[in-house]
Amino acid sequence: xxxxxxxxxxxxxxxxxxxxxAEALAAGALPPGVVVRTCERPGADLLDEMEGxxxxxxxxxxxxxxxxxxxxxxxPEEMAGGRSLSSHALGVREALALAEALGHGPAxxxxxxxxxxxxxxxxxxxxxxASLAEACALVRALIGEMTGAxxxxx
Amino acid sequence: xxxxxxxxxxxxxxxxxxxxxxxxRITALRLEIGDLSGVIPEALEAAFPICAAGTRAExxxxxxxxxxxxxxxxxxxxxx
Numbered sequence: 001x002x003x004x005x006x007x008x009x010x011x012x013x014x015x016x017x018x019x020x021x022a023e024a025l026a027a028g029a030l031p032p033g034v035v036v037r038t039c040e041r042p043g044a045d046l047l048d049e050m051e052g053x054x055x056x057x058x059x060x061x062x063x064x065x066x067x068x069x070x071x072x073x074x075x076p077e078e079m080a081g082g083r084s085l086s087s088h089a090l091g092v093r094e095a096l097a098l099a100e101a102l103g104h105g106p107a108x109x110x111x112x113x114x115x116x117x118x119x120x121x122x123x124x125x126x127x128x129x130a131s132l133a134e135a136c137a138l139v140r141a142l143i144g145e146m147t148g149a150x151x152x153x154x
Numbered sequence: 155x156x157x158x159x160x161x162x163x164x165x166x167x168x169x170x171x172x173x174x175x176x177x178x179r180i181t182a183l184r185l186e187i188g189d190l191s192g193v194i195p196e197a198l199e200a201a202f203p204i205c206a207a208g209t210r211a212e213x214x215x216x217x218x219x220x221x222x223x224x225x226x227x228x229x230x231x232x233x234x
Contacts, residue, residue: 044159090162094204098158101200 003146004053004106005036005139006046008060008080008092013119014068014128018059021114021135028136031147042080043090050099055108055146057139060092061116061128068117069127071134073142079111110142157197160226161205168231169210177233180211184230188223195220 007022009015019038026036037049042060050056064078079092090098092111099105114135117125168180187195195218202216219229 044162047158090205094207097204098201101204102158102197103200 001033001054001147002052003034003055003057003143004049005034005057005059005143006049007036007038008040008042008046008058009038010040013121013123014114014116014125015061015120016124017061017114017116017128017132017135020124021059021112021132021139024132024136025139031143033147034143042092043095046090046092046095047099047104050095050106051104053106055110056106057110057112057142058092059112059114059135059139062113063116064113066115067127068115068125069131070113070115071131071138072113072115073138074111074113076109076111078113108146110146112138112142157193158201158205160193161198161201164228165205165209165211167228171228171231172210172233175233178210179234180214180231181234182215182217182232183211183228184217184219186219186221186225186227186229188221188225190222190224191226193226 005022005025007018009018022036022038039046039049060079062074062078066072076093076096096109112135114128114131117127119125168183172180187193199216199218206212206214
């Protein structure tokens with residue numbers, strides 16, 4: 001089973017949370033078949049990252065109204081949508097809808113949201129930084145669930 | 155999957171023409187897709203509404219003429 005973990009975001013403040021979780025996971029041990037990627041321009045690039053995967057875990061910062069630093073399994077509509085820069089800048093939501101419409105969507109898509117705090121540039125805000133380990137643990141648990149194995153790694 | 159990128163590029167192109175023509179929005183697009191173009195018309199049709207959402211081509215009607223050959227052409231468009 002080909003599982004892909006994709007951290008989405010930018011390097012701007014709390015928006016980097018998804019990228020940092022992916023990087024932390026990639027630095028540790030992972031079960032065979034799991035590949036970790038980062039995607040700083042979701043949309044068409046995210047489609048490329050998902051292609052050929054049986055299951056995907058997308059990790060992204062969210063603005064859902066929860067308390068900053070909250071880690072949760074997100075519904076597609078809670079992930080960033082919108083296309084602020086150009087028509088190439090689709091959000092995660094649109095990318096998933098496209099994959100589905102084109103019949104290339106992974107059989108299983110899980111989304112892990114990390115609620116952003118107030119940091120919009122440079123460093124993470126404290127609650128978000130403190131939640132990264134929890135987000136990594138949730139992704140590992142989801143991988144375990146997908147592979148049907150406990151998580152002896154990492 | 156590359157139809158999604160092609161669709162985004164087509165919408166970009168159409169919006170460029172729209173701006174040049176001084177129009178406000180695109181109401182219809184007509185494409186010519188050759189059988190050797192490597193583009194699957196059905197996939198492009200499926201991708202279009204999602205790619206067009208939020209652009210000035212939102213809700214535009216998409217007409218595809220299937221031809222023989224390699225070309226993928228933005229043949230004409232209707233604007234307001």
